[in-house]
Amino acid sequence: MVSSIYQHFRPEEKEFIDQVLQWRREAAEMYVPKLTDFLDPREQEIVQSVVGTHNDAVVFFFGGTDPSERKRAYICPDYFAPKEKDFDIVLYELNYPDKFVTITHPQVLGSLMGLGLRRGKFGDILTDGQVIQFIAAKEVSSYIELNFHHVGKAAVTLRQIGYDQAIRQEEEWKEVSVTVSSLRLDAIITAFTKQSRQKAQAAIKGGLVKVNWKQQENPALECTEGDVLSIRGAGRVKISTIDGKTKKEKWRIILGVIK
Structure with a gap:
């Protein structure tokens, strides 16, 4: 069961998944609720996926406001529901x-x-x-x-x-269809920023790019559906859908771009 969880995420996320599994065990078997630090949306997705696959523990998220991007997770036995004050x-x-x-x-x-x-x-x-x-x-x-x-x-x-x-900050996204030669990070950034592949690679190697809120310096990283890329000075984009290949063997993808 555990090994099947890992296959849905990147290898570098294994350590965090192991931590979440430990939190779930403590909540389910020892009845000890766990309040996490603030998690970015990718970490929240992992927590939801790991805890949500079991019926003996549940997870709730709160970040101070409903649209909050960064939120604390409260993992607890399935009979308990925290209030806002419990998120400290x-x-x-x-x-x-x-x-x-x-x-x-x-x-x-x-x-x-x-x-x-x-x-x-x-x-x-x-x-x-x-x-x-x-x-x-x-x-x-x-x-x-x-x-x-x-x-x-x-x-x-x-x-x-x-x-x-709290100031309400709700992001609006629009969808843009693009074709790329590959699903490499540098190819997708090139399509998003409309700059050359060389400039995209320089930005990545220069530490200006994050994938799922973590700095990524490998231009050849294979991106997947759901990945969120942020490029300093250019904004943020999400790979909403990968629609497959065109007749010319290019990938057709739908990007979500903040308006």
Whole structure:
């Protein structure tokens, strides 16, 4: 049964799958619920697939808002259903001199990571272009409040707010049909960005490309249906459907592109 789970995922995801299997066993056999760090959508998919194949444990996800991309998972015996407060999530809004300073999403993330905490302790960073909020795990909230005072050169203060005050950021996707010579990462990026294969390879080798939220530096990586690619400076694209080959032996694929 376990070996059949691995075949649905990439080899490098085996360690995380093993961790999820351990969480499921603890929830099902020892009746010990497991609250995870914030997971990216790919990790959530793995957790759902692994836990969802059994009837003795269930998993719930919450990230502070319904559209949240990064969410914590709560794995527990099948007779229990957690409430929002059980996910131990806090939402902060930044106060800063916005008339004189511009703060960006990458700057906020960089400053948070500069505190020495794992990425898994932070959820989404939300902004409407002026107001900036971020979501964090409650267990590190005191540490954040004591140490998070600057973003770049701008002094900031934090205000904890309720989930109902979160900025709503819902992504809209449109579908685009393309043909590619192969399902290699560099070929798909070439089709998406309309740049040369050489530029696509340079971006990959330069650490500018992520596949399923993990940096990928292998241009020859074979992509599969459901993979999400993000290219710094070009945006994000999802391989929605692989429709097979054309008469000229090219692959016809449907890409989901953020509008």
